Amino acid sequence: MHLQTVLILSTLFLCDAKLPRFKQHTQPNDLPSTIAQNSQSSRILQTGNKNEKTSRIVDQYRTRHRRESYASNSYESGLIWAHAERLDDNGDVILRWVNTDSTITFRLEARTRGYVALGFNSARNMRGADLVVAWVDDRYGNAQILDCHGLAFDDRAVADEVQNYEMVLGFQNDTHTIVEFRRQLDTCDRQDFVIGEDTTQILWALGPEGSDGELPKHVESGSRPLRLLQPLPKPDTIPLKHWDVKINNLTIPHVMATLFWCKVFKAPELTKKHHIVGYQPLIDSRPIRNGKPVQEKNSLSPVHHMVLYECAEDHDKRQWNEWSESSGFFGPARPGELATCVTPIAAWAMGSKGEFLPENVGIPLGEKGGVSYYMLEVHYDNQALHEVLDSSGIRIHYTPALRAHDAALLGAGVGVSALHVIPPKQNAYRTVGICSPECTNSTMPEDGINIVSVLLHAHGTARKISLKHIRGTEELPRISEENAYDARYQQSRIVPGGRKFFKGDTLITECTYDTTSRDKPILGGYSASQEMCLSFILYYPRTELAGCYSMTPVVEFFETFGVQEFYGLNMMQVENIFLSSGYLENSPTELEAITRDHSAEETAMQGDDQGVGLMKDLVIKEPLEFRNKTFMAHLNEMPWHEPLLTEQIEKTLYRGCHMTFCKKRDDSWGAPIQIQNYPNYTEITSNDASEKSCNYKSVRLHSKTNTTGSSTINKLQSAILAVWIVVIIAR
Structure with a gap:
């Protein structure tokens, strides 16, 4: 566990009234500054009230010896758990859950005889x-539960005014504490998290032995991003075959922070058409210590993401066979023919367990139904500069039992290029990639296509990603949307009912980015220190379309940042470089004479940088005020703290011109490259607030108890509820 996580969560779940460190937060414009400065005594009083209320509630639980009891022979609730995840690396904390349309039930199994705590947050x-x-009370064996919330400006928790969690059962043995509890997805309580479709940060903590109701400082804690509301995968009823496409003992050098490796594979020899129905990652990375690869339990793999592509058919089978038998190629140095491998088949990124396709679709496999050769592209993020031996890849699951529809993956979004710039010090900076109507009109069938799932992909500063659907001048409901994006957890999202x-x-x-912690602009690229904004869209029926992207035209891009001319290259030449390799080869003499020295070692370390190095080579000639600066130096020196500047840049690059690209599966153009204005349409508005029926009140869950004496328990619960009301009024 990272030290930072430990420090951030070092006082997690302290529902104790003896830590008066709460600071009352004043929203902007709530009070004049003079009143706010003189309100310290009021804040201390409010804090005291919260602490007193928390102590009363905790004391009630500690003295409530017969709140509810569970027979030792009924430790299982009988629920079928739809999902299960390990929350820690060792498997000491297991979370299982199942949900209905309105409620969700959890089972938390933890290696502790103290308290167990679970949290939900967007951070x-x-x-x-x-x-x-x-x-679980050590003396009486009764399971207890307490609904709390973390203070907004203090790493401490207090009990909620309304208790919205209900214990289903709880017990402990010699090593573990197991509890099951449930709640509404939306409790209509402002102090509770609304569990929805977005990624949720799941927090957990374990108390020391004997911490029954006392809730002292935890002994272990952590966090993990998960989507709690996700459809169940439907495994095939027939046996599946599998095909492993793996890198073979590739040594990742310690001098490269970013490495792209491409390996060609020949498809299995199949006598008839088969369907790919799923895939799983095969991560095998071993750090090299003293010249030998070793297995280390907590070592992190440098595999950042992997994509398996179909390659367009080629009559020169001999050459492709040779490539399939080779170890592979460094991305920028791969043979030109591999540029025909453009149709994605499987896309995996960090945090994903892989995917199984919906039961009505499959991707054709093999020469009889698909193609003969495929290319695996693996992105290694080795910022720590370790030497690693890697044999990672993807396991493809396929079957001869054909599905109803041939499916395909479509890549869309912002073209990966250094022209994709995200300024620093921004709370919510947006960029867009467009798949144009000209492209879809020329490549799709008359009846259109059906979209079934989407994988949204970006890097570490992205916070929101959405895939918008425009028809004519109207925006339709979003196809897919993630409002709490976490690059550590990239699982595809089923589109309910299809689209x-x-x-x-x-x-x-x-894509929306948060760069408030960054001091310099971030450029688009493959490195984890750069950014992306992509969608991988699974659809049927299969078409010839493989990729549909856009980027800012070169002239408009540099004009946005006030640059008119470079030494040695006109804008058309610069554009051609970006549209090819992104590298500056055979530099003009005038440019070589004035180019600032920049570290060749740094460029090599970053690997395939898609024009990042070029940004450091281009030297400004006009205007005079920026003359003799490299474009990268110019970017770094811009006054990014000025909101008027960044707002205008965002508006120009977002709403301005876009250069669109439409690539077919054979690497030909599905539509000509065009420069287009941002589409004019009426944006959809969210009506969530107006449609909510919540008045922010308690929603009590109905308990289903199998224990004897239920009427006595119900009377006791009624009495407890009365005590609760007294406590709440007393605060």
Whole structure:
């Protein structure tokens, strides 16, 4: 576990009234500054009230010896758990859950005889989090549960005013504490987290032995991003075959922070058409110590993401066979013919367990039904500069039992290029990639296509990603959307009910970034220190379309940053470089004479940088005020703290001109490269607030108990509820 996570969560789940460190937060414009400065005594009083209330509630639980009991022979609730995840690396904390349309039930199994705590938040810390703490009383064996929330500006928790979690059962043995509890997805309580479709940061903590109701400082804690509401995979009822496409003992040098490796594979020899129905990652990375690869339990793999592509058919089978038998190629140095490997088949990124396709679709495999050769592209993110031996790849699951429809993957979004710039010091900076109506009109069938799932992909500063659907001048409901994106957890999202997409419709991939912690601009590229904005779209029926992207035209891009001319290259030449390799080869003499020295070692370390190195080579000639600066130096020196500047740049690059690209499976153009204005359409508005029926009140869950004496328990619960009301009023 990272030290930072430990420090952030170092006081997680302290539902104790004896830590008066709460600071009352004043929203902007709530009070004049003079009143706010003189309100310290009021804040201390409010803090005291919260602490007193928390102590009363905790004391009630500690003295409630007969709140509810569970027979030792009924430790299982009988629920079938739809999902299960390990929350820690060792498997000491297991979370299982199942949900209905309105409720969700959890089972938490933890190696502790103290309390167990679970939290839900959009951030990786407890501030403002929804927290639930449970324990089994050592003396009486009764399971207890407490609904808490993290304070907004202090790493401490207090009990909620309304308790919305309900214990289903709880017990402990010699090593573990197991609790099951449930809640509404939306409790209509402002102090609770609304569990929805977005990624949720799941927080957990374990108390020391004997921490029954006392809730002292935890002994272990952590966090993990998960989507709690996701459809169940439907495994095939027939046996599946598998095909492993793996890198073979590739040594990742310690001098490269970013490495792209491409390996050609020949498809299995099949006598008839088969369907790919799923895939799983095969991660095998071993650090090299003293010249030998070793297995280390907590070592992190440098594999960042992997994509398996179909390659267009080629009559020169001998050459392709040779490539399939080779160890592979460094990305920028791969043979030119591999540029025909453009149709994605499987896309995996960090945090994903892989995918199984919906039961009505499959991707054709093999020469009889698909193609003969495939290319695996693996991106290694080795910022720590370790030497690693890697044999990672993807396991492809396929079957001769054909599905109803031939499916395919379509890549869309912002073209990966250094022309994709995200300024620093921005809270919510947006960029977009457009799949134009000209492209979809020329490549899709008359009846259109059906979109079934989407994998949204970006890097570490992305916070939101959405795939928009435009028809004519109207925006339709979003095809897919993630409002709490976490690059550590990239699992594809099923589109409920599917989505019909017609010829002439437009796709827009929009990414929102938080760069408040960055001091310099971030450029687009493959490195984890750079950024992306992509959608991988699974659809049927299969078409010839493989990729549909856009980027800012070169002239408009440099004009946006006030640059008119470079030494040695006109804008048309610069554009051609970006549209080819992104590298400056055979530099003009005038440019070589004035180019600032930049580290060749740094360029080599970053590997395939898609024009990042070029940004450091281009030297400004006009205007005079920027003359003799490299473009990268010019970017770094811009006053990014000025909101008027960054807002205008965002507006120009977002709403301005876009150069669109439409690639077919054989690497030919599905539509000519065009420069187009951003589409004019009426944006969809969210009606979530107006449609909500919540008045922010308690929603009590109905308990289903199998224990004897239920009427006595119900009377006791009624009495407890009365005590709760007194406590709440007393605060």
